[in-house]
Amino acid sequence: MTSDFRAAAHDVADMIADYLDGMPARDVWTPMPADVRNALLERPLPEEGTDLGTLVRAIETEVLPYPMGNGHPRFYGWVNAAPAPAGILGEFAAAAVNPSSAGGDHADVHLERAVVRWLAELVGFPHPAGGGLLTSGASMATIVALAAARNRAAANLGVNVREDGLVALPPLVGYVSAETHSCVRKAAELLGLGSRHLVTVPSDAAGHLDPLALRERIRADRVAGLTPFLVVGSAGTVNAGVVDDLGALADLCAEEKLWLHVDGAYGALGRLDPVAAPRYAGLERADSLALDPHKWLGVPVDCGCLLVRDAEQLRGTFSLVPPYLRDEAAGGLGWFSEYGIEQTRPFRSLKVWATLAAAGRAGVVRDVSRCCTLARELGRMVTAAPDLELLTPVETSIVAFRWAPADADEETRHRVNATLGVAVQERGRAFVTGTVLGGREAVRACLINAATTEDDLRVLLDEVRAAATGLR
Ligand SMILES: Cc1ncc(COP(=O)(O)O)c(C=O)c1O
Known part of the structure; x- marks a missing residue:
């Protein structure tokens, strides 16, 4: 068994190296032939097991020839990266260790704290201990952030939304632009906030959310008796990579006591480009920032990250420690599962660490x-x-x-x-x-x-x- 695994793993390494080397010479994407597609779709569950060598050959002939295309240098679609080679190695090794990175005193947990701090340092976001975690992607990071924003707004109104539910709350109003990513609406819908209470504020011709229009709208909504609680700014819109005036949004949110969430899923790393960097001033003043290592960094999917200014907002929103989980030795920060939704969590940090350490x-x-x-x-x-x-x-x-x-x-x-x-x-x-x-x-x-x-x-x-x- 062990020697089978060793031989198959070496085969996989060669196969992947050939696949990556050959990528630029191939078409970026080809539609799947109908018979190949159907063979995958209608594949019966095998009654008996298959040896590892045969499995490797099946991956080589039935999967690798039909990629999405995003490893190719002429793939410009959506926001899908070529995988960083170091990240691929990290993913492979992480699967072998296979912990649940929920909490405890094992390497994966400490590595996650370190890489979350590295990501915060890279994009210039403050990093209190416990102030962030890796997620499946920015959609999940946004749900986590907006849940914390909602619960803080509720607490300010004297409502414990975890106990009393949304019925105890007036509608909470959030502000977005026409270019805000659809994951924000999805999060608002899931969290019971209602997409009707996400107000689309006018933008300028390039697509930047207009801070003056935002200010007026918040004032008008307050006069109408509504309860503003959230502004979402973009640090790189998905359509055109536009960065909102984050400094102006941060000023306004500070004045109005609103939660500023910045969506940097695609674009937060753009701050590292010296020409683009000035556009990002104010990013560090957000209450929360979503960014995706599985985008511009090339960390193999999946890997998102949420950073927050105040770690207690997350813990207060998500912490639930049943007796069977109370034995932890992670130095007082608690379990990652107290700061987000997932309980059993994958070892995402190894591929982030490997990718960042390889590049520096x-x-x-x-x-x-x-x-x-x-x-x-x-x-x-x-x-x-x-x-x-x-x-x-x-x-x-x-x-x-x-x-x-x-x-x-x-x-x-x-x-x-x-x-x-x-x-x-x-x-x-x-x-x-x-x-x-x-x-x-x-x-x-x-x-x-x-x-x-x-x-x-x-x-x-x-x-x-x-x-x-x-x-x-
Ligand atoms: C700006 C922006 N925000 C959010 C998302 C959602 O991220 P994810 O697909 O990792 O959930 C994307 C995805 O492309 C995006 O470009």
Whole structure:
């Protein structure tokens, strides 16, 4: 058994190294042949076991040839990173140790505290002991943050929402922009806050939440007897990588005693790019910050992170220690499961540690800056192209643009751009995804792979043009 495992594990290492080496020469993505897809979908549960060597061959022939594409340097879709090699090793080793990182005195628990602190240090967020934890992603981090924000607002009204429930509360009003990620609405719905009580505040032309409009709306809502409690700012919107005026939002939240949550799932690391850095002033004053190591850092999925200023807000919201869990020796900070939703928790910190330690701070800064530089270059190329239109100035590493030649009317532009992303994907040489920005159909290229080259940018624009010509 052990020797089987050793041999199969060596095979896996070779197979993965070949897979990663061969990636740039392959198509970014290919639709799955129907018979292969069906073979996976309809696979029967085997009655008898399969030896490890056969399993490795099945992974090689049935899984690896059909990836999402996000390891490829010309994958610009959504916000999906190429996996960092050190992170892959960390994931493998973590599965072998297989602890529950809920709490206690074992290496994984202490490593999680360390990497959460490293992440806070990287993005310049204060880090009180216990002031953060790793999550499955930013969606989960947002639910955790908004639960703490809700419970603090309730406590300020004299309500213990954990005991009395939402019925004891008036509606709590939160403020977002049109560009706020959908996970905020999902969290508000799940937490019983009601998406109707998330107010969409006007933005400027580039998509920044307008702090003056926000101030007026909060005043008006207070006069109307409503109970504001939360503002959500973006440190990198998903559509265009735009960073809100976090300093102005922090000022307003301090004045109005509101919880400021910053969504830095994609973009918090953009603070490491010297050109983008000034846009992030004020991030460190948020009550909570969500960021995703499984995005720009390339930590293998899944790995999100929530950072908070006041660790007690989390513990007060989530701590529930039944007798069978009370024996802990983690130095008074309690269990991670007292600060969030999950009880049994995966060993996420090893892949974060491995990824950050392999790159070092300087390596992370170099990669992030390279991506931002590439994005600015792509923005210049789009601006210089008569048939393309840049939709917002590039602030971080996402470039939102559309196909808009002078001889195409708005109806044609709308129709072509609406399916342009998929048409590019199907051609196989580059992968972008579509969106709607300011009411206009668009494509967006997200640059979070430092292996992307200037040539890859040219291929992207050639592919966009070729796909658009086909659609036209
Ligand atoms: C800005 C932003 N916020 C939140 C999320 C949700 O993050 P996750 O998919 O890790 O839950 C995303 C995902 O792309 C995002 O880009």
